[in-house]
Amino acid sequence: MKNLKNRKWTLASRPVGMVGEHNFSFAEEEVRDIDDGEFLIKNLYLSFDPAQRGWMEDRKSYVPPVGIGEVMRAGSVGQVIASNNPNFNVGDKVQGTFGWQEYAISDGKGILNATIIPEGASLTAPLSVFGITGLTAYFGLLDVGQAKEGDTVLVSGAAGSTGSIAAQIAKLKGCRVIGVAGGVEKCRWLTEEAKIDAAIDYKAANMAEVIPELCPEGIDVIFDNVGGEFLNTALMNINQSARIAICGAISGYNNETPAPGPSNYTSLIIQRARMEGFIVLDYMDRFPAAVGELMQWVQEGKIIYQEDIQEGIEHAPDTLLRLYTGKNKGKQLLKIADPD
Numbered sequence: 001m002k003n004l005k006n007r008k009w010t011l012a013s014r015p016v017g018m019v020g021e022h023n024f025s026f027a028e029e030e031v032r033d034i035d036d037g038e039f040l041i042k043n044l045y046l047s048f049d050p051a052q053r054g055w056m057e058d059r060k061s062y063v064p065p066v067g068i069g070e071v072m073r074a075g076s077v078g079q080v081i082a083s084n085n086p087n088f089n090v091g092d093k094v095q096g097t098f099g100w101q102e103y104a105i106s107d108g109k110g111i112l113n114a115t116i117i118p119e120g121a122s123l124t125a126p127l128s129v130f131g132i133t134g135l136t137a138y139f140g141l142l143d144v145g146q147a148k149e150g151d152t153v154l155v156s157g158a159a160g161s162t163g164s165i166a167a168q169i170a171k172l173k174g175c176r177v178i179g180v181a182g183g184v185e186k187c188r189w190l191t192e193e194a195k196i197d198a199a200i201d202y203k204a205a206n207m208a209e210v211i212p213e214l215c216p217e218g219i220d221v222i223f224d225n226v227g228g229e230f231l232n233t234a235l236m237n238i239n240q241s242a243r244i245a246i247c248g249a250i251s252g253y254n255n256e257t258p259a260p261g262p263s264n265y266t267s268l269i270i271q272r273a274r275m276e277g278f279i280v281l282d283y284m285d286r287f288p289a290a291v292g293e294l295m296q297w298v299q300e301g302k303i304i305y306q307e308d309i310q311e312g313i314e315h316a317p318d319t320l321l322r323l324y325t326g327k328n329k330g331k332q333l334l335k336i337a338d339p340d
C-alpha cells in the first residue's frame with residue numbers, strides 16, 4: 001500500500017512484575033499489499049483486557065503466547081479499507097483480533113474470527129457489554145455459578161467491565177447482590193446507578209468483618225475476578241453447595257512469584273461447594289443467543305454499562321496499565337481513529 005504507514009506496538013520483552021511500556025517497542029512501517037483472501041483494516045477501537053498480561057508470558061495457556069517481536073495481541077473494531085476477500089467489503093466495520101496497530105491485514109481467521117458489525121450498531125459495545133466481558137459475565141454467572149432467584153451473590157471487581165455485568169445479571173435474576181470494588185465512587189455507582197444491594201470498598205473495609213455483616217445468610221455464589229486475599233476471606237462465608245466461579249485473579253497477574261493459594265479452601269469440603277475456573281471462549285457456539293439476551297436487557301434498562309475510552313495508539317501501554325491500577329471506569333478501550 002503505497003504511502004500508507006502503520007504505527008504499531010510489538011512485544012519487546014516478557015514482563016517480570018508489573019507490566020509497562022518497557023516491555024514494548026513502538027515502530028512505524030509501510031503497509032504491504034494485500035494477497036488473495038486478505039483485507040486491510042483501519043483499527044478504530046482497541047480492547048484492553050487483564051488477560052493480555054498473561055498472553056505476554058511464555059507459558060502453557062488457552063492461547064499461544066505473543067512472540068517477541070510480534071504485534072501485541074488485542075481485540076479490536078476496525079473498518080475495511082481494501083479487500084481481496086469476498087466476505088469483507090470496503091467500508092464494512094469488523095470486529096477481530098487485529099492488535100495494537102493502526103492498520104492490520106487479516107484473512108478473517110483469528111482467536112475470534114473477524115465478524116461484520118451491522119450498519120448503524122455501536123462500534124464499542126461489541127468490545128464491551130456485547131463482547132467478551134459481557135459474555136464472560138453471562139456464562140460465568142449463569143452456567144458456572146448457576147445463580148438463581150434468592151441466592152446471595154458476591155462479585156469482586158464489581159465495578160469493572162465483567163463484574164458490573166455479572167452483578168446486574170444476578171440482580172435481574174432475583175439474587176441479593178453484593179459487589180466489591182476499589183474506592184467510594186465505584187461503590188456509589190454500583191448501588192445508586194447499577195442498583196445492586198450493597199457494595200464494599202475493599203481498599204477501606206475490613207473484609208473479614210464486612211462480608212459476614214452484608215451476607216448474614218451466607219454466600220451462595222462468588223463471581224471472582226480478583227483472587228488473592230479477597231477469595232480467601234470470601235470462602236470463609238460460603239453456604240452449603242455454594243458455587244465459586246473463578247473468572248480471573250487480577251490481584252496476582254503482576255506478581256513476580258505465584259500468589260499463595262487460598263488457605264481457606266477447606267471450606268469447599270465442609271460446605272460441599274464447587275469452585276470452577278472457566279474460559280469464555282469455550283462457549284463460542286452460544287455467543288449469538290447470549291448477545292441477544294444481553295441486548296434485550298440493555299434495551300429494557302435492566303443493565304447499564306460504562307466504557308472508558310482513552311485516545312491515541314501511542315498510549316496503548318499506559319492504557320493497559322489502567323486495568324491493574326484500577327483507573328478504568330468500566331470497559332477499557334483506546335480510540336485509534338474515526339471511521340470514514
Ligand code: NAP
Nearest residue numbers: 050136160161162181182225248249250251278279280326
Ligand atoms: P475490569 O474489571 O474492567 O478492570 C480491572 C479491574 O480490576 C480494575 O478496574 C480494578 O478495579 C481491579 N483490580 C486491579 N488490580 C486489583 C487488585 N490488586 N486487587 C483487586 N482488584 C484489582 O477488567 P475486565 O476486563 O472486566 O476483567 C475482569 C476480570 O475478568 C479479570 O480478572 C480478567 O482476567 C477476567 N476475565 C476472564 C475471562 C474468562 O474467560 N475467564 C474473560 C474476560 C475477563 P478496582 O478499582 O475495583 O480495584
